[in-house]
Each structure stands twice: as C-alpha cells, then as structure tokens.
Amino acid sequence: MKLRETTIGRSLFRSPDRETERDQAAGHWSNFLLHLYPVKVRRRELHFSFSWYLGVTSVVLLGSLVVSGVYLMFFYVPSPSSAYGDIQTIQTQVAFGQFIRNVHRWSAHLMVLAVAAHMARVFYRGAYKSPREFNWVIGVMLLVLTLLLSFTGYLLPWDQLAYWAVTVGTSMADFVPIIGGGARDVLLGSDQVGAATLLRFYVLHVALLPLLMVGLLMVHLWRWRKDAMLDQTDGGGEA
Amino acid sequence: MNRGVDRREFLSRGWKAGVVMIGCAGAWTSWDLLRPLPGSGLSGVIKTVAGDEVPADTAVYVRTAHTYLTRIGDEVVALWQKCPHLGCRVSWCDNSGEFECACHGSKFNRAGEHRSGPAPRGMDRFAVTVNADGIVEVDTGAVIQGPPPGSETIDEPPRGESCS
Amino acid sequence: MSDLDPRVVQGRRVLGVVPGQPPGGDRKVPDEQDLVMVSPHLLVRHAVVALTVLLLVLIVAVLFDAPLREVANPFETPNPEKAPWYFAALQELLSHFHPMVAGVLVPGAIVGGLIALPYIDRSRALQPRLRKVAVATFTTFLVVWVVLTLIGFAFRGPNWGWVWPWNEWHGEL
Known part of the structure; x- marks a missing residue:
C-alpha cells in the first residue's frame, strides 16, 4: 500500500491520484517544496548546454554553506580573545570539525565561482532581455551579496590572513566621497579592525546578509518560475 | 481642470x-x-619616550601608540603606522632609511613624506608636545592627514637596498 | 489503478479512438520549445546535479584543509598581503591607480554597468552573432577581469612585486 493512499499520506500531500498530466500539475501546485518550480518548462531548458546547471549548483552550495555554517556556530565565539582558539578547537577536538570547516570554506569559494559563471552563462544566452530585466538586476544583487558574505566570513578565523585582508578591504571605503569615512567607521566600529569589527562582521555574516540573501533568492526563483513558460525565441536582427 | x-x-x-x-x-x-563608541581604538594623549632619546637618523617605534617617532631638525614627529593607501602597517627599513609598506610597495622618507608607490599622500601623523619632564606626548585623538605627494622637505635619498 | 484503467494512456485520458493516420505523421519530432513536465524531467536532473556538487565538495573537503595562519597581529603585516582571490583583480588595480579610481570608481562602474545592462541592450536578438557589440564588450570585460585576478592571485609576491608562480607560490585561498 502506498503512503499516498493512507490517511496520513493524504493529509501530507493532499494531491489527487496522479493519472493525468492535469492531476500531476495539481499535485505539483499543492506541494510546498515543488511550488518553487514551474509546472512545465521548455524542453531546451533540460539540456546541460542551456544553463550548465549553474543556478541550481549555486543554490545547492548555499544549502551546504547554511548547514556547515550552523555546525560551526555551535563552537565559535566572535571575540578576539577566543575566536582563533575556537577555530583551533574545531579543527583538533570537535569530531569532524576540520571536515565541516573545510566544507564551509570550499563551498564558499565554489559558490563565488558558480554565481559568477551563472551570470556569464545567462548573459551569453541573452536571458536578461525583456521581460526578464529585473530578474537580472536581482541576480547582480545576489552576486554582490555572495561577495559580501564571503568577505565578512573571511575575518572570522581572526588569523593574519583575515586581519590584513579585511584591513585592506575596508580602507577602500575611506576614498568614497562624503560618506566614505563614516561608512568605514560604522563597518569597523572603531578606527581599526578590532573587537567591535569582529562582532559586527559576525552579525552581518550569520544574520543580516543571509536573511537578505534568502529573501532575494526567493524573489529570484519566483520570477524564474513565472517566466518559465515564456516563448523566448530569437527576435531576429531587429534592433 | x-x-x-x-x-x-x-x-x-x-x-x-x-x-x-x-x-x-x-x-x-x-x-x-x-x-564607534568613544574610547574604542586609539584615543587620548599617550606618554612615550624622553624627547632627547628620539634619534635624528632612524625611527623609534612606540607600540602603545601605533606610532613611529623621529626627529626632523629640532622637531619630534609622530607618524602613524597605518599606510594612508589601504591601511597596512608601514615598517621602518633601517637599510634604506625609508618607511616601506609591504602591501602595495609605497615608500616614504624619514619625515613620512610620500616618495613612491600608490599611496595618495604622505603618512598620517599626530600632534606632539614635550611636557615639563621632557617626555614626548602623542595626541592620538586626532589624526592629521599627511602632506600631498611631491613635497619632500628633507634631502635624504635612500641609503641602501630596500628591505624587501 | 491507472495501469489497468483503459481510459488512461501515457498519462492522458482517452476520449475516443479515431481510425486513420495522425496528420503529423506517425512519429512526433520533439521540439525544443515544447513544454515538458518539471516533475520528473527537470527534478531528476537537478537531483543529479545536487548529488554531483555535494560529492565534489566532499572530495575537496577531505583532500584539502582550509588554511589557518598565525593569530591576528596588528603590529605585523604579512608580506605579501593578499586579499581573497575574488578581490585580487581589485587589489592589482589598486597597486596601479589612485584608490579613488581603483577602489571606488571601477567597482561602482562594474556593478552599475551590470545592473544597467538589460536597460541599455534593448535588442531582441538572442544569438551571439546578432549582438556583436554586447558580446564583445562583456567578453572583453570578463577576460580583463580574469587576467587581473590571475595576476593578483598567483603572480604577485613580496612588496607586490612580480613573481613566477612556478618559482615561488604566494596565492592564498
């Protein structure tokens, strides 16, 4: 007996028997996770050469980052006196700690690559053209957020690599006219990278930026779903 | 209508x-x-070394103030270690008699004036007073921006190889 | 039940059977613009991609450890000091130009240009050969950026001087 046909199964899925395509579509719509997807897509979207699957790769890496990041949060206190020692503890005492930290680090690097490559692929496919202009804009924002998340995370181990890379990165803000100096102070919480900076970058890295990221990603996927049925054939040479 | x-x-x-x-x-x-909250980072007047201990041919590093002291003529100058380019620590190179920044290769003469490299100005500095006991006091509360490039006031060409 | 129900064939409910040949011939040629069901066609592909990506991450994470240097020390700048690799191109620019140009104007122009792209390029053409200007501009930018990133990442050593990566390695991940 199938789960779908039991009382509990029906309360879970609420979908009708999947006999016809119409039934399948109804089941698709009534599924919370599947509602991120369109019901149908153009056949060409299935091929590797169309998207190189870079969008879904980015989402998978984001998921891997969230999971490994939460593990790391259990063992990490964002203060200059403990941060570095916590990383050493994670690497030497926590079971699978080194592995989880590796997953987080390499997923982050791969995600920057995947998101940038996704943008390039979308460009060469011409998929930013009307009426999808605004989804491209959201995509650019997501790229910037990916870089910011990576950069804020870079400080957290509190090693020499982190300290000076962030010193250099934030000093650039100084040269923005008018608000630059103030913006740098607000980011650092001090006139140099220190305890206040570490706490601020931590809050940005684990709360504010991920929330923005997931929120914008939902809009991005929603627009992709809405536009999936568009017949975007070549408009020819007309300008 | x-x-x-x-x-x-x-x-x-x-x-x-x-x-x-x-x-x-x-x-x-x-x-x-x-x-930033008041009191975070550097602030206030910091007592350093005796004024007559500041040499005229090299630079003394004062760790508490993140500052180099050097003597130009009769004056003691307090130069902040932070490179005005992108904030790396500038180090004193005894061999060449210059300040050198490792990050992007900016060089400054002993008076903290811009000599070469991408830094937009000379090294930032702090006001200096010598108190009644002859001790040099550095006011780290207010940063004085370094002079614009192309204005070397001392004639001390590099005396040797750079430290890199 | 559906396997036995004679009214359902290949997921479609049969309303009636008409003798003769279909007008389009016996075999349907799949068209790239056809609509196909996401479940299962796209979903299984995405599942395969997800498993592949996770397998790749797992292998990399088992083979290579994330770097951890000495504890942060405000009194000593490492030489060379390198930004994360995705900012290596910016750092390379910063060593050549005034920070106002390389640190503010260039990144601002890149982000602004990317955002404005769909509003500047209004042509409907999709094939690269029909939109040479856009493709050439974007490709030039991409190549320049990748080259600058490679230079900043692998070809720069102490005091930001030029090194050959096969002689001495200073890249940091």
Whole structure:
C-alpha cells in the first residue's frame, strides 16, 4: 500500500491520484517544496548546454554553506580573545570539525565561482532581455551579496590572513566621497579592525546578509518560475 | 481642470511621504547607533619616550601608540603606522632609511613624506608636545592627514637596498 | 489503478479512438520549445546535479584543509598581503591607480554597468552573432577581469612585486 493512499499520506500531500498530466500539475501546485518550480518548462531548458546547471549548483552550495555554517556556530565565539582558539578547537577536538570547516570554506569559494559563471552563462544566452530585466538586476544583487558574505566570513578565523585582508578591504571605503569615512567607521566600529569589527562582521555574516540573501533568492526563483513558460525565441536582427 | 491638490491626492501623497520619513528615520537611527563608541581604538594623549632619546637618523617605534617617532631638525614627529593607501602597517627599513609598506610597495622618507608607490599622500601623523619632564606626548585623538605627494622637505635619498 | 484503467494512456485520458493516420505523421519530432513536465524531467536532473556538487565538495573537503595562519597581529603585516582571490583583480588595480579610481570608481562602474545592462541592450536578438557589440564588450570585460585576478592571485609576491608562480607560490585561498 502506498503512503499516498493512507490517511496520513493524504493529509501530507493532499494531491489527487496522479493519472493525468492535469492531476500531476495539481499535485505539483499543492506541494510546498515543488511550488518553487514551474509546472512545465521548455524542453531546451533540460539540456546541460542551456544553463550548465549553474543556478541550481549555486543554490545547492548555499544549502551546504547554511548547514556547515550552523555546525560551526555551535563552537565559535566572535571575540578576539577566543575566536582563533575556537577555530583551533574545531579543527583538533570537535569530531569532524576540520571536515565541516573545510566544507564551509570550499563551498564558499565554489559558490563565488558558480554565481559568477551563472551570470556569464545567462548573459551569453541573452536571458536578461525583456521581460526578464529585473530578474537580472536581482541576480547582480545576489552576486554582490555572495561577495559580501564571503568577505565578512573571511575575518572570522581572526588569523593574519583575515586581519590584513579585511584591513585592506575596508580602507577602500575611506576614498568614497562624503560618506566614505563614516561608512568605514560604522563597518569597523572603531578606527581599526578590532573587537567591535569582529562582532559586527559576525552579525552581518550569520544574520543580516543571509536573511537578505534568502529573501532575494526567493524573489529570484519566483520570477524564474513565472517566466518559465515564456516563448523566448530569437527576435531576429531587429534592433 | 487643474484645481490644485484634492483630498484623495493629498492622502495619497501623504502616506508616501510618511513611508519616506520612516525610512529616513530608520537610516539615521541605524547610522548613529552603529557609530564607534568613544574610547574604542586609539584615543587620548599617550606618554612615550624622553624627547632627547628620539634619534635624528632612524625611527623609534612606540607600540602603545601605533606610532613611529623621529626627529626632523629640532622637531619630534609622530607618524602613524597605518599606510594612508589601504591601511597596512608601514615598517621602518633601517637599510634604506625609508618607511616601506609591504602591501602595495609605497615608500616614504624619514619625515613620512610620500616618495613612491600608490599611496595618495604622505603618512598620517599626530600632534606632539614635550611636557615639563621632557617626555614626548602623542595626541592620538586626532589624526592629521599627511602632506600631498611631491613635497619632500628633507634631502635624504635612500641609503641602501630596500628591505624587501 | 491507472495501469489497468483503459481510459488512461501515457498519462492522458482517452476520449475516443479515431481510425486513420495522425496528420503529423506517425512519429512526433520533439521540439525544443515544447513544454515538458518539471516533475520528473527537470527534478531528476537537478537531483543529479545536487548529488554531483555535494560529492565534489566532499572530495575537496577531505583532500584539502582550509588554511589557518598565525593569530591576528596588528603590529605585523604579512608580506605579501593578499586579499581573497575574488578581490585580487581589485587589489592589482589598486597597486596601479589612485584608490579613488581603483577602489571606488571601477567597482561602482562594474556593478552599475551590470545592473544597467538589460536597460541599455534593448535588442531582441538572442544569438551571439546578432549582438556583436554586447558580446564583445562583456567578453572583453570578463577576460580583463580574469587576467587581473590571475595576476593578483598567483603572480604577485613580496612588496607586490612580480613573481613566477612556478618559482615561488604566494596565492592564498
């Protein structure tokens, strides 16, 4: 007996028997996770050469980052006196700690690559053209957020690599006219990278930026779903 | 036809103005709230070494003030270690008699004036006073911006190989 | 039940059977613009991609450890000091130009340009050969950026001087 046909199964899925395509579509719509997807897509979207699957790769890496990041949060206190020692503890005492930290680090690097490559692929496919202009804009924002998340995370181990890379990165803000100096102070919480900076970058890295990221990603996927049925054939040479 | 703003138009503009005002208030609050607290980082007057211990051919590093002391003529100069380019620590190179920044290769002469490299100005500095006991006091509360490039006031060409 | 129900054939409910040949011939040629069901066609592909990506991450994470240097020290700048690799191109620019140009104007222009792209390029053409200007501009930018990133990442050593990566390695991940 199938789960779908039991009382509990029906309360879970609420979908009708999947006999016809119409039934399948109804089941698709009534599924919370599947509602991120369109019901149908153009056949060409299935091929590797169309998207190189870079969008879904980015989402998978984001998921891997969230999971490994939460593990790391259990063992990490964002203060200059403990941060570095916590990383050493994670690497030497926590079971699978080194592995989880590796997953987080390499997923982050791969995600920057995947998101940038996704943008390039979308460009060469011409998929930013009307009426999808605004989804491209959201995509650019997501790229910037990916870089910011990576950069804020870079400080957290509190090693020499982190300290000076962030010193250099934030000093650039100084040269923005008018608000630059103030913006740098607000980011650092001090006139140099220190305890206040570490706490601020931590809050940005684990709360504010991920929330923005997931929120914008939902809009991005929603627009992709809405536009999936568009017949975007070549408009020819007309300008 | 156009008889000014009617009630409907007034209310419509009113709520939009309200949204903008709440947005501005939120931005202002966040900005003010996140400004550095007083006392974070360097601040205040820091006592360093005796004035007659500051040499005229090299630089003394004062760790508590993140500052180099050097003597130019009769004056003691306090140069902040932070490179005006992108904030790396500038180190004193005894071999060449210059300040050198490892990050992007900026070089400054002993007076902290820009000599070469991408830094936009000379090294930033602090006001210096010599108190009654002859001790040099550095006021790290206010940063004085370094002089613009191309204005070397001392004639001390590099005396040797750079330290890199 | 559906396997036995004679009214359902290949997921479609049969309303009636008409004798003769279909007008389009016996075999349907799949068209790239056809609509296909996401479940299962796209979903299984995405599942395969997800498993492949996670397998790759797992292998990399088992083979290579994330770097951890000495504890942060405000009194000593490492030489060379390198930004994360995705900012290596910016750092390379910063060593050549005034920070106002390389640190503010260039990144601002890149982000602004990317955002404005769909509003500047209004042509409907999709094939690269029909939109040479856009493709050439974007490709040039991409190549320049990748080259600058490679230079900043692998070809720069102490005091930001030029090194050959096969002689001495200074890249940091």
